[in-house]
Amino acid sequence: MERREQGDPPLGFRDVLLRDGPEGFAKAVRAHQGLLLMDTTFRDAHQSLLATRVRTHDLKKISPFVSHNFNNLYSLENWGGATFDVAMRFLSECPWKRLQELRALIPNVPFQMLLRGANAVGYTNYPDNAVFKFCEVAKENGMDIFRVFDSLNYLPNMLLGMEAAGAAGGVVEAAISYTGDVSDPMRQKYSLDYYMQLADELVKAGTHILCIKDMAGLLKPQSSKLLIGSLRDRFPDLPIHVHTHDTAGAGVAAMLACAEAGADVVDVAVDSMAGMTSQPSMGAMVACAKGTKLDTGIALEKVFDYSEYWEVARGLYAPFDCTATMKSGNADVYENEIPGGQYTNLHFQAHSMGLGNKFKEVKKAYTEANKLLGDLIKVTPSSKIVGDLAQFMVQNNLTRAEVEERADELSFPLSVVEFLQGFIGIPHGGFPEPFRSKVLKNLPRIEGRPGASLPPLDFKSLEEGLRAAHNDEITSEDVMSAAMYPKVFQEFKEFTANFGPVDCLSTRLFLDGPKIAEEFEVELERGKILHIKALALGDLNKAGQREVFFELNGQLRSVLVKDTVAMKEMKFHPKAQKSIKGQVGAPMPGKVVEVKVEVGSKVEKGQPLCVLSAMKMETVVNSPLAGTIKAVHVRDDASLEGGDLIVEIEE
Template sequence: MKLKFIDETLRDAHQSLWATRMTTKMMAPIARTMDETGYFMINLAGGAVFDTCVKYLGEDPWERLRLMRRLIPKTPLCFIVRGLTAIGWKLVPDDVVELTIRTAAKNGVRGLMVFDGLNDIRNMELSVRVGKDAGLYVIGWLVYAQSPVHTDEYYKQKAQQLIRLGVDAVMLEDASGVLTPERTRTLVPALQKAMGKVPLILHCHCLTGLAPVCYLEAIKLGVDMVATAISPLAQGESLPPTEFIARYAPKMGRAVELDDKLLKETAAYFTWVSKREGKPLGQILEYDPRQYQHQIPGGMISNLVSQLTEAGIQDRLPEVLDEVARIRQELGYPVMVTPLSQYVGVQATLNVIEGERYRTVPDEIRKYALGYYGELAAPIDPNVLDRIAGNAQPVSGRPAELLEPVLDKIRATQGPFASDEELLLYVYYSPQTLKNFYASRNDCSRYLSATTPLTVLLKELAGRREIKYFQLQKGKLQLTLS
């Protein structure tokens, strides 16, 4: 049985290691090589990518999708939506979620990954339905956590619910890196039994160093696909390296159809990019048992350290991590994925700084406790719930039903908009953020000509007036410029 690969180099890997700062200019030269490598799918965009493009890189994320589709015509590109927030941070109604997915499909996406931070399948129903209607290959995520309530039976039931929605595959996603080989041996068979012929995908981060071992265990058990990253952007807070898994899978009787030569070319390219841009290479992390208590995703750890440093209290990080673990237990063991991990992190920081627990409660934590984000995995500690919610009553039913459609009103009062893409940027971002974005916007289309590392090199040389003579030789090829 063949083992298929979903590449995360262009999305999750640089989100985890480079704070999502990989530009389209860095992606374009290697895109055609990646397209020919043999991946089942290449994951390209989600909420963090959109945020960084708009707020920090001056790139239109929709333009990135279109350009990369032209450079990667064969391998399906994938797009992520997360529950009731889709690609943003605030809760958005169904009409926004639907237009977001259809617009992504229009811009070249052929795969859709759908998840919800609470594993509330109701929050995924619309996205699955719209994705299937748009002709996309829909992958339903189950986000993994270690807790008394996140049992094998829990995930088995959730997988069955996703299959009833009609997903094409189910992915077990471990953003915190807390899956162990022992748990893999029980959980993967439980999911396979529940899923029948529907493909199972494993997606784990390497924060405890155990993810590659979990992959090998899952491969022996017959998992259908794995999500990996090219080695320079693997390990650490990122995912297992593609080359390592591709090398060992055949030894366990699993055929792999990735082109080894092209993998080496891609690895060499991103090693060069990391050195050129001053970006870190992925490193194997030491095993840290504290990860199993706070379960903070890797990318969030670095941001948390940065925020504490700015506040001059970086020495209190151990207290904040201990507080995160305590809050997780009190709040019913939320899975530490976006956006809930950020909300818990903020609450923990406030508790430590103010010296009084829950003295200040962000509105997002209050909404979570009252069910506005969906069904909780376990009840909240009654004493904490009283402190958070007071006399407010929790909501019931599908949370999205509490949100009124907004697009027609926005079109009527704030339009006209040149396109659905422009409308959606207006929905997800503030006027000031968009003003700054349009003032500094880059034209990504110029990267279409940079299709190989040699092309990039020649363009760089052409701009260096101080270089009078250049010679390149590789095998029988010799190039001289003067």
């Protein structure tokens, strides 16, 4: 359902921003009559519903329609968060190219991104100059509004992100991550006072817009009135923007309550991409506000057309759709507090790790893991730490009490260990003891803001290294991608060198491949079209490959392709026997990142034996006893199932 739009799109809030700068833009937002909306369809909605898998190909098709019919949106959220690494990791496309192409198609609506404070768009801390440079390059490529948050609301990390976004000339939208329930007198760790004090600090630091980021959808109408009403009273001139997820089904009610209490902007997603772990429905908000002082000025029939496009597009991503397992909203989110953006990813991860039928247990373990870690604010990357610990507990059949008791001997996921070391900052209320000391033993601890102790990144030598490795044009955007995700960028470049620009394939072909005898066209660039017809698949050879026959522009061709599914089945790996002391098995399915010992090595109890990685989760497997390595059964890059034998140790 491609839409061709005629003429220049009408003026929008981006024209105000370009004319009056961030301060003038903020004034215009505050002075605006009626409720403003941010549309998350291009980012958080598909991150929450479709495991972040939507391709630029499908975003571009509907962009002209958005530009012509939704010019009065506050912003379009289309970048940052998990979209940055997923673009390279799973979609084999450049995240910067997405930003450039969308900007060309939508010149009039401000673009908004999610910046994880000192974590930029990663899951770890970066040197300060890398965060500043990142914001600068993002702004140059068309980003306007930077929603800056920190996964622990750790102020020093937030201030760094705000400073970086501001220095780049962006609109700074400092976001307070919300957890707990301000209207419940029994839950006082994250009280109204806690949020008000944080807001004071962020306003003092010069934020242009103040945001409440309710990443798990915990705001109820009562707490919305209390929190937003208090903020509006204290900061009458500051625009307030509220973000939520609709996991429990109360999102529209909560956002209307926020708007009534004085919020200027709320987040929505188009109807066919709304609800459940995504944002509340755009159509519902537009209809509820129509004819009231909150009227959005958006035409409902345009929302219906927009929704129709996404209904069709969403069908292409069925294998990643959360509705395969989640048939309705879940009010249990008020208990487990799993962020909407993580909920589907966690389910997907659990499935990949063989825990698909135990998702209920994973959700329960998430609540327990959160308590183990001291009741954290849970949003990337802190939510990932809680999720990793929860899956680790279910995989190894451990209760909270057993984890606390055996903390000094268990091989915890790396993210948990690094969190306790202080790698992402200091949580409100401090680290949990004695759990922290038992896990860390004599590992180093970071005091204060983690990035402050990192040496500046040498961009010049990074660029030289990339040029030497890839022999092609390396842009400043490529350098930035490599700075954020060295390994993912390296694999992305290798993939592109092998397969060329796969972003010109249609989504069905990209995800499923062609059917036998199917003919299709690929437009490499304007006027340069390939005609391809899939003909046949050969038998599996000993190397795990098949010959694929096809026609390219009428010429018969064939290539050898690895059959990864068949190769998995061809491998047989021995299992570790629990009854035999010294046999160490994989605590989870995954890929071997690094083997740290060899036959004959002497090891101490707790010494790292190897590092495993699965779905962005790394685990260091430690030795359960002191002794000598008798046999090593794995090598780097090997794929393991849970329980596969890694090493044998002789006491």
